[in-house]
Amino acid sequence: MALRSCAYHSQLFEHATLQWAGWHYAQKIYQHLIENEAWTYNAWNIFSDAYPNELNPKQQFHIYPRGSYEPRELFSITNRLSKLDASFVTFLSVRNFSLTFDHLKALLNIPTLATLILEQARPNGTSEISTRNFIDFGRAAREKKALRYLRVLILSDFGINQKAVCETLAGFPALQLVGLLNTKVRDLVGLPQSAHLPWTTVTESELAKFGTSYSEFDPEVIWKATHLTGAEKVQQLYEATMKFIAKPSYTSNERYRSMCIMYGGSLMVNSYERTVWLIRHLPTPANAVPIVDPPTPETRHREGPALKKRKIRTGKQLDVGPLLGAFQ
Numbered sequence: 001m002a003l004r005s006c007a008y009h010s011q012l013f014e015h016a017t018l019q020w021a022g023w024h025y026a027q028k029i030y031q032h033l034i035e036n037e038a039w040t041y042n043a044w045n046i047f048s049d050a051y052p053n054e055l056n057p058k059q060q061f062h063i064y065p066r067g068s069y070e071p072r073e074l075f076s077i078t079n080r081l082s083k084l085d086a087s088f089v090t091f092l093s094v095r096n097f098s099l100t101f102d103h104l105k106a107l108l109n110i111p112t113l114a115t116l117i118l119e120q121a122r123p124n125g126t127s128e129i130s131t132r133n134f135i136d137f138g139r140a141a142r143e144k145k146a147l148r149y150l151r152v153l154i155l156s157d158f159g160i161n162q163k164a165v166c167e168t169l170a171g172f173p174a175l176q177l178v179g180l181l182n183t184k185v186r187d188l189v190g191l192p193q194s195a196h197l198p199w200t201t202v203t204e205s206e207l208a209k210f211g212t213s214y215s216e217f218d219p220e221v222i223w224k225a226t227h228l229t230g231a232e233k234v235q236q237l238y239e240a241t242m243k244f245i246a247k248p249s250y251t252s253n254e255r256y257r258s259m260c261i262m263y264g265g266s267l268m269v270n271s272y273e274r275t276v277w278l279i280r281h282l283p284t285p286a287n288a289v290p291i292v293d294p295p296t297p298e299t300r301h302r303e304g305p306a307l308k309k310r311k312i313r314t315g316k317q318l319d320v321g322p323l324l325g326a327f328q
Contacts, residue, residue: 003028003029003032004032006029007029007032007033007036007038010029010033010043010046010047011040011042011043011046013046014046015046015047015049015050016050018046018047018050018051019050019051023051023054026047026050026051027054030047030055040061041061041080044059044061057255057256057257057258058235058257058258058260059258059259059260060231060259060260060261060262061260061261061262062230062231062262062263062265063077063261063262063263063264064264064265065096065097065263065264065265069096069097069098069121069123070097070098071094071097071098071099071103071263071264073263074094074097074103074106074263075106077092077261077263078106078107078109078110079109081109081110081112081113081259081261082109082110082111084112084259086111086112087257088112088257088258088259089112089114089149089238089256089257089258089259090110090112090113090114090115090258090259090260090261091114091115091116091231091234091235091238091258091259091260091261092107092110092113092115092116092117092260092261092263093116093117093119093230093231093234093260093261093262093263093264093265094117094118094119094263094264095117095119095230095262095263095264095265096119096121096264096265097120097121097263097264098120098121098122098123098128099118099120099121099128099129100128100129101128101129101133101136101137104129104133104134104137105137105140107147108140108141108144108146108147109146110147111146111148111149112149112259113147113149113150114149114150114151114152114238114258115150115151115152115153115234115235115237115238116150116152116153116154117153117154117156117234118153118154118155118156118158119154119156119157119181119265120155120156120157120158121157122157122159126159127157127158127159127160129158129160130160131160131161131164134158134160134164134165134168135164135167135168137168138167138168138169138171138172139171141171141172142171147172148173148174149174150172150174150175151174151175151176151177151238151241151242151246152175152176152177152178152179152234152237152238152241153169153172153175153177153178153179154178154179154180154181154223154237155178155179155180155181156180156181157181162180165178165180166199166278169199170198170199170280173282174282175280176241176245176246176279176280176282177219177237177241177245177277177278177279178199178277178278178279179219179223179275179276179277179278180275180276180277180278181275198280198281199278199279199280200278200279200280201276201277201278202217202218202219202220202277202278202279206279207244207279209281210244210245210279210281211244212244212245216244217240217241217244217245219237219240219241219277220275220277222236222237222240223237223275230262230265231260231262234260234262235258235260245279246282
């Protein structure tokens with residue numbers, strides 16, 4: 001009973017309360033939340049402040065849509081992700097929403113974004129994002145020096161001009177793997193590299209230039225794997241790209257900290273007529289983005305509202321001492 005009560009009120013705790021109780025007790029609450037699928041981003045935010053090195057370093061959350069093609073929670077999501085410290089690798093999937101240019105601009109506020117999946121819903125048969133919008137998005141990213149760590153990008157159903165896609169994405173300094181699904185990609189297949197800037201389609205001969213092969217690196221196998229969850233696909237695409245394509249700058253670290261947000265995806269089932277995967281060599285090692293070790297609690301850094309001490313509303317403060325004593 002005491003454990004359930006603490007778990008139920010876990011989002012009202014201050015991180016200092018959890019530190020005072022000790023990991024022995026806090027771990028019981030943490031495991032209870034995980035086992036009962038009650039683990040939320042807010043709970044993670046509190047627990048990670050108190051015990052940053054004790055939690056699973058790879059966190060993932062699925063936010064379901066509210067029966068609308070409008071991504072109402074996206075601005076809140078990008079705001080939260082923008083406050084993650086630089087030790088995180090961030091994965092974001094936004095599926096089956098009618099995205100606009102304002103939504104694209106909001107993504108520029110996530111400095112740790114490493115993998116991005118955007119699947120555009122087209123309830124009226126047309127996309128709200130034009131080729132001009134996409135070009136402006138790329139220019140805004142360059143001007144703000146945003147998305148500097150983006151390694152993997154997947155676009156679906158945008159209907160954007162292929163030349164604009166390749167030219168725009170060439171401006172993202174760390175981007176090395178691009179998937180184009182149901183986008184105007186026919187003419188990309190088999191074209192020489194000069195026809196679309198530094199991008200080449202993933203073929204056996206091109207992979208050989210990276211010192212790898214389809215048996216080691218095949219993004220299509222990962223993307224279409226039925227035994228993998230969406231979050232697992234996102235993570236594996238990133239890790240495979242880092243290991244086999246960006247390997248000169250890759251430092252293996254199984255405990256790198258990541259935050260994966262899967263937003264949407266249940267409004268409809270997409271069927272992809274064709275997927276084209278593009279890869280490129282980065283021009284210089286200056287763009288290398290190695291995965292770093294998690295910082296110690298003393299080096300954790302947050303900005304903005306996260307710097308403020310959390311407060312519990314009067315009348316909802318909990319005396320957790322007696323409750324924790326019941327765990328013994």
